[in-house]
Amino acid sequence: MNILEKIALDKRAEVEEKKDLIPMKSLELMPGFSRKCVSLSQQLRDSNTGIIAEFKRRSPSVPDLNLNADVKQVTGGYEKAGASGISVLTDEIYFGGSMDDLFAAREEVKIPILRKDFMIDEYQILESKAIGADVILLIAALLNKKEIKAFSELAKSLGMDVLLEVHNEEELQKSIMSSIDMIGVNNRNLKNFDVDTNISKELSEKIPSEFVKVSESGISSTAAIKDLQKYNFKGFLIGGNFMKTEDPGKSAEEFIRELKSKK
Ligand SMILES: O=C(O)c1ccccc1NCC(=O)[C@H](O)[C@H](O)COP(=O)(O)O
Numbered sequence: 001m002n003i004l005e006k007i008a009l010d011k012r013a014e015v016e017e018k019k020d021l022i023p024m025k026s027l028e029l030m031p032g033f034s035r036k037c038v039s040l041s042q043q044l045r046d047s048n049t050g051i052i053a054e055f056k057r058r059s060p061s062v063p064d065l066n067l068n069a070d071v072k073q074v075t076g077g078y079e080k081a082g083a084s085g086i087s088v089l090t091d092e093i094y095f096g097g098s099m100d101d102l103f104a105a106r107e108e109v110k111i112p113i114l115r116k117d118f119m120i121d122e123y124q125i126l127e128s129k130a131i132g133a134d135v136i137l138l139i140a141a142l143l144n145k146k147e148i149k150a151f152s153e154l155a156k157s158l159g160m161d162v163l164l165e166v167h168n169e170e171e172l173q174k175s176i177m178s179s180i181d182m183i184g185v186n187n188r189n190l191k192n193f194d195v196d197t198n199i200s201k202e203l204s205e206k207i208p209s210e211f212v213k214v215s216e217s218g219i220s221s222t223a224a225i226k227d228l229q230k231y232n233f234k235g236f237l238i239g240g241n242f243m244k245t246e247d248p249g250k251s252a253e254e255f256i257r258e259l260k261s262k263k
Contacts, residue, residue: 030130040112054239057096077249106132140171152179184214204231
């Protein structure tokens with residue numbers, strides 16, 4: 001069983017438990033439901049930098065990234081740095097995140113927040129809206145075409161944007177549909193954790209132009225972004241490169257300043 005299959009298995013058990021604790025109907029009474037979402041895809045279209053800065057304490061590939069990081073301090077720093085959006089890991093078992101982290105980030109920032117988790121049930125889409133997310137992530141490797149359609153249409157009906165993540169052409173082909181806003185290419189091979197931004201470049205021309213293209217994982221230099229921009233990528237999801245430092249907000253600020261200064 002690969003790591004993604006393992007995560008999905010645990011996630012199913014977690015979601016079933018949650019459904020008993022907070023029924024779907026109760027989610028609709030939570031504050032996020034009355035909040036109007038801010039569109040990440042629009043922010044990326046309008047930006048010359050397009051950084052989606054991620055808050056994560058640890059991950060399967062880096063188990064001790066920044067275990068004691070303060071979510072408000074980091075996400076506030078990312079917003080001040082000029083990030084177009086923020087990604088918050090809410091998975092607890094593998095990433096040390098929580099719904100409280102996203103809730104706290106929502107209190108701190110105005111820019112769009114992507115809920116980074118492993119969506120396998122409609123319950124999680126409603127939950128994302130309830131806690132104040134603007135965007136959900138759907139991972140094509142975890143879902144069939146029918147699920148991608150149902151989950152993305154539900155998210156759109158709640159006013160959220162949808163970022164659909166692929167790692168190969170087969171996943172891309174099954175995911176092309178009008179309820180998707182952004183297509184993210186994950187440069188990380190989740191079987192062995194190798195990262196290679198050439199995956200983004202190779203898939204770029206196969207992504208129809210109506211979708212905002214996002215390159216995810218393993219980005220650690222402004223030169224890599226300048227290169228990916230030549231392939232029409234507008235969004236760049238960066239986690240470890242910022243979170244491994246003592247002050248991720250400052251690290252993002254220096255990175256974005258350097259990116260802006262490059263022709
Ligand atoms: O990061 C991992 O080890 C990982 C393992 C299994 C599933 C997902 C994983 N990462 C989630 C992400 O998508 C990344 O956190 C995100 O793209 C940022 O990547 P990076 O800039 O390389 O930290």
